[in-house]
Amino acid sequence: MRRRRILLAALLWLLATSLDALSSLLFCKCIVFNATQGVFQTPNFPRPVPKGNCFLFHFAAPPHHTVRLRFDTFELEKRQTRCVDYVRLFEKTVDGEIDDDSPHDGEYCGDEVSSEYALWMTPLQITPNALFVSSGNHLLVHVNVEIGGENRGFRGHFKFVPNDKYEMNAIELSPCEFTANTFRGNLFSPRAPYYYPSSTVYSYHVPPRRGHVTRLRLVFLEFPHGSCDSHFLRISEIKPKRFRDKLCFNSAPPYEILSANGFLIEFYAGDNSEARSRGFQIEYDYFEDSAPLGAHLLGPLDLFDAPSESPMPFLHVWHSLVLLPAILYPSISSDSDSHSGCPVRIISPTSSDATINKTGNLSTWDLFRDQPLPRPSKCQIIFVGSGHERVQVSFLRFNLFSPLGFNSTQRVEGSRTLSGARKWDLRQWAKLEEHMIPFLRLPKNPIKEVLLYFFSENGYGCEERDHLTAHVLVGTRMSRIDDFCADRTPPQLMSSKNLLTVDYVLKPTAPDDEKPFGFFLKYQFRTDLGLSEMYAKRDESKSCQFIFNSTKRSSGNLWSPNHPGLYPRNINCNYIFHGAATQVVAIHFEYFDVEGFQQCEDSTQSDYVLFSNYQTHDRTNRRYCGRSRPSASIVSEHNYFRMMFKSNDIFEATGFYAHYQFITPKSSQTNRVKLTSSDAPAALAWTPFLYLLILLGLL
Structure with a gap:
């Protein structure tokens, strides 16, 4: 009798443990969702879920679709050492079938998927309003409730999204490298809309098109919180290659960037196994650059064409006047x-x-x-x-309200005026007159102190x-x-x-x-004054001094602080070049807008750029200012060269952007350039490289 009791107890224990193991999936109630979108919830929500229940929610989308889930409310028994009442998600099932040995893609309990709790950002939580996404057309949610209690369960929304919405308008050049091939399209992180892979680098080229400006818009971005060093987008111009921006986890739409030189977007991904971030979506398009400067962005009264020598049509040069103290500080x-x-x-x-x-x-x-x-x-x-x-x-x-009758205003002056208003290069007057409104014409012989303040009917300045x-x-x-x-x-x-x-x-x-x-x-x-991307060594003992050594880089780019924005006031920057014993350095400007006029003397209160072949101040060399970039390349006499950029405390402009290259002249070349105060070009025995640079300057 005793032996039978022991055998019966053993059989009952085996049966109980077997049923307990099987109840996780085999004995779960299965609910299939096959509508394109809708609501899912625990039974009788928001009433508590009875204990001893097991559910399997199967979201079965059509082929070539993705399932997206969002939990609006989530409340189960809190996690102790492990989750007893839990939700497990299966995102990577190919055919919608799972068993007890199938690995899940996330286990949640308590209130770990609610927006409030998600702000703590632990590995088992998601960011507010984040989505759960399937890698294929099936997603399964396993709900197990053993304790129940007063917890309400959950409620959320689902949607089936066609995969063609995430097809890139780009051609794969090689693994992890793509180039845009349409006038308008989208670029996505790898595996979008699913979580992007860990430890990878992808490149996306949006090439320049002749006569067009390229525009990038950030539509969506989701990177792990605090991951700016390992998860980011690096945006550069293609031709010439120049760093423009770095987008991290804290970047968010609306974001827009423009260039006539095309874009290279590099996506760097670190470990994404825990954060499971979904990456990015960027929209690109091209528009013709035949309209007046900024007409695509700033409205119909932006009448000035871009300067013919400007290689960057996206730069909007701001020339506004300082008229009267009452306008300087508008009263409230x-x-x-x-x-x-x-x-x-x-x-x-x-x-x-x-x-x-x-x-x-x-x-x-x-x-x-x-x-x-x-x-x-x-x-x-x-x-x-x-x-x-x-x-x-x-x-x-940026879009501020303007009442009817207030139109965009341009303020232009010939050189300095009143208490030192900003200059306008007199050579722009002829171009300006072509776009003037019919009843207003410029004087035939404008003098330096002429102020022209023109506007359309009933137009006023910003102060009104x-x-x-x-x-x-x-x-x-x-x-x-x-x-x-x-x-x-x-x-x-x-x-x-x-x-x-x-x-x-x-x-x-x-x-x-x-x-x-x-x-x-x-x-x-x-x-860093926005200069760290020049890849020059910074002299930490000086406020703004950068050293370019040919042993580190034989060529590169340099620019003014905060370019392409307005450079700060009271700046004194030194760009120092050290070449090998037989080398010289050549500097070619692509863009130049430094506040000042005439010969940039101190008496004119001009900002300026100055070059020197010596470590001491060279007073014989010419200063450069205004909006006319040096037409020829600036070449040093020896292997040491210093470029100084100085701004005062009055005005600012958009600065400069230039290329530099260390070169070795022919041994017979003894007459190297000497920069003088004369406007005439100095004599120079030209090398083929210098001929190339001057040709580039003329194009």
């Missing part, structure tokens, strides 16, 4: 309403640790979503860097409508950079010291419609 009515969120202070972390994020985004839609700014009012945004940091601000979207005013700290005073209004995207700005302010001014007149007016900007706290 004393009865303006205040806003509890103003002023906005953004202060850089004091630590020098490179892992600390010193980049961020800011938009009026986020700042004033809960409490809109009243009219009239003024809200100041203050950016404060630490130590020797400078503040860099880039506007990714909603606008943005930027100020920087110069010495001990705040100095105004400019006013920006309407849909004219401001240039990239950089502070002279560690302080930059932006005043957002709203006038009494409000828009009639619900169009979302405002701006979206990206800010960075930088110590």
